[in-house]
Amino acid sequence: MKYIIAFLNFWKKFIIGDDLRVAATIMWTFLLINAMANVALPVWYIVPIVVIGLIVWLLWDTLPDRARPQVSTQAIYQLVIPLYITVLLPASWFRVVNNDITLQHFFVPAALQVIVCSVVLLILMPFFRRHAAVVTMGLGVVTWWLLGPGLFFIGDMTFAITKIPVAALGILMVAILCMSIVIVSVQYLERTKG
Amino acid sequence: MALDNLFLGISIFVAAAVEMVEALTIILALGVTRGWRSALLGTAAAFAVLGIVLAVFAWLNIYLDEYSGGLVQPMWTVVGGLLLIFGIQWMRKAILRISGFLPSRDEDAAYKKTVQAARKAGKVTGEIDWYSFTLVFKGVLLEGFEVVFIVITLGATHGQMGLGIVAAIAALVFVFGLGIALHRPLSKMPENWMKFTVGLLLMTFGTYFGAEGAGAIWPFGEWALLYLTVLYLAVCLATILLLDNRRAKKVVA
Secondary structure, eight states: OHHHHHHHHHHHHHHHTTOHHHHHHHHHHHHHHHHHHHTTOOOTTHHHHHHHHHHHHHHHHHSOGGGSOOOOHHHIIIIIHHHIIIIIHHHHHHHHHTTOOSHHHHHHHHHHHHHHHHHHHHHHGGGSOHHHHHHHHHHHHHHHHHHHHHHHHHHHHHHTTOSHHHHHHHHHHHHHHHHHHHHHHHHHHHHHHO | OOHHHHHHHHHHHHHHHHHHHHHHHHHHHHHHHHOHHHHHHHHHHHHHHHHHHHHHHHHHHHHHHHHHSSSOHHHHHHHHHHHHHHHHHHHHHHHHHHTTSSOOOOHHHHHHHHHHHHHHTOOOOSSSOHHHHHHHHHHHHHHHHHHHHHHHHHHHHHTOHHHHHHHHHHHHHHHHHHHHHHTSOOTTSOHHHHHHHHHHHHHHHHHHHHHHHHTOOOTTGGGHHHHHHHHHHHHHHHHHHHHHHHHHHHHHO
16 A cells, blocks of 8 residues: 555656646646637637746745845836737737638737736736836736737738738837837836836 | 757757756766666666656557547647646746756755765675665656656657657767766756756647647647747746846845
C-alpha cells in the first residue's frame, strides 16, 4: 500500500506539479471552450488570456507583499503597448483579411475586443493605483472600440481594391492613434500624480 | 522545414539540454568522489528505462497513426493541457529567478553539495556502490522523464516522434560531450533563460494544440504558433522588466 501511494504521489507531483490551481484552471478552460465551440462561438482567444492571467496570478501570489508592484506608470509602457501590438493587431488583422464585415461578424469581435481589453487591464490593475486603473481601463475600452469600427470601415473600403498593403496601412494608422492616446494619457497621469 | 517542425526541434533540444545539465552534475559529483563504474551503471540503467518508455509510446503512436489517423482530437486537449501545466510552471520559476526573486540554480553549488554528501556516505564496499548507483539512477530518471514526456507529447501531436527523439539525443550528446570535455558541471550554461525558452515554447504548443483539440479554430492556421510565441514573449519579458525594476529600486532604497 505504501508503495502504491508513493507511486501515485509521484505521478500526481509529476503531472500536476507544485500548484493545483494551474491544472484546475486549464481543465476548466478547455471544458468551457469546448462547450462554447459546440455552439459555434469563436474561442481561440480564450486560452492565451487564461495563460497570461494565470502567470500573473501565480507571480502575484509568490511575491512577498513588499515586492509587489504598487504604482508604476512605466508599467503602462512596458505592458500595455506590447499587449496592444501582440494581441490586438493579429485579432484585427484576421477580421480584415477574412473580410468579416457582416453586422454579426463585426459586433462579435468588437465585443470580444472589449472583453479582452477589460480582462487584460484587470490583470494589470494591481500594478496601478486605483484611480489610474479606472482611467486606464476606460481608456482601453474606448481605444479598442475605436479600433473596431476603424478597421471595419477601412477593411470594407479597401478590401475590393487591394487586400493587404492598404489594410496594413489602416491597421498601422489606428494602432498609432491608440498608442498616442495611451502615451498622452500616461503623461497626463504622471503630471497629475506629481 | 515547416515552421512547427522547427519550433518542435528547438523546444525539445533546449528542454533536453536543461534537464541533462542537471543530470550531468549528479553523475559528475558521484563519479569523481565514489568512482565511475557505479555512476555510469546507474546512468545506463536510467537511460534503459527511459528508452523502454519512449519505445512503448513510439509504438503506440505508430499504432494510433495507422488505425485512427493519428491522435484523436480529445487526446490533443489532454496533451495540450499537460504541456501548458508544465510550461506555465517552468515559466513562473524562470521569471522569478531571472528577476531575482528566487535564487538561481547554481550547478557549482549543487555539485559541491552532492560531493559532500557522497563523502559522508561511507566507504564503497563491493563491486557496485549502491549509494552512487541509486542516486544517479534516480536523478537521471527524474530529469529524463520530463524530456521523454515532452518528446512524446510534442512529437506525437506533430506526427514527428523521430525528429523529437533526434533532437533529444542531440542535446544529450551536446551536454554530455561538453561535460566530458570540461570535466566539470556546466555552471556557465544560461539555465534560467533556457528554462524561460522552454516554458515559452511549451506554453505556445500547449495553447495551440489544447485549444484546437477543444474545438478552437486558429486564425492563420499554424502561424498561430508564431503570434502566440510573440504574445507570450512580450508579456513575460515585460513582467521580468517590471519585477527587475522593482527589485532594483528596493536595493537602491
